[in-house]
Amino acid sequence: MMSSSASWTEAAALTRRLRTDFVPDQLLQATDKSILIAGTCAGEPVVAKVLTTGEAFWREKFGREAAAYLAFARCTPRVRVPRLIAADTEAGVLLLERLPGHRLSPDRYPPTALEHQDVCAVVDALGSLACWTPASGAFAQAWDYRHRLDRYLGYGLLQTLTTRP
Structure with missing residues (x-):
């Protein structure tokens, strides 16, 4: 688990402990709760999500998110979802397939109308x-x-x- 002031390089290092073939190449987002990093594993595009808070509420939500990706793997939904590559909920790291496409908004509640x-x-x-x-x-x-x-x-x-x- 990282502190909320952790850098993306620390988050990338924590992800590399989970998958040694993780190669980070871009910081996608950093908040006081998590860091998202784009990169590759075995040459395939991935996204690492690293939890940066130790608060029980956010650790539980992170665990639920990891469980959701496991459920998607067991019973594939009718929509395309990122494949779980690796997870360590104790360390607060998820590694997911990066899907093609564009980001709708960098904000949870976009300040302008979406297309x-x-x-x-x-x-x-x-x-x-x-x-x-x-x-x-x-x-x-x-x-x-x-x-x-x-x-x-x-x-x-x-x-x-x-x-x-």
């Missing part, structure tokens, strides 16, 4: 994922999503998702 075709693609992917039946017990519900969606609809945040041209 219409991107929003449609996300909604279509979510619809496909909603029809997928994972293996029994693969996911424990961490949030009350119905309540969250209703709340966001009340704020007017999802209006563009409910109407298509």
Whole structure:
């Protein structure tokens, strides 16, 4: 586990302990919770996610994320998801296949509207994922999503998702 002030080189070194063939080449994002690094393993594009906080809440969420990728490997969903290459939840490291495409936004809550075709693609992917039946017990519900969606609809945040041209 790294401190929140850790550098991306420290995160890359921690990832190399998990996979010695990891070659970092670009810092994608650094927050007070994690660092994302693009690189390669065995010549294939990957992304390393390294947890930089020891807070119990974020360690639990990180563990759930790793469990989700394991569940995807056991029962493939109807949408393309990154393949788990390696994980060490104790050390706080995930190594995932890097999928082609572009990033929708660097922010969780984008300050500007997303492109219409991107929003449609996300909604279509979510619809496909909603029809997928994972293996029994693969996911424990961490949030009350119905309540969250209703709340966001009340704020007017999802209006563009409910109407298509």
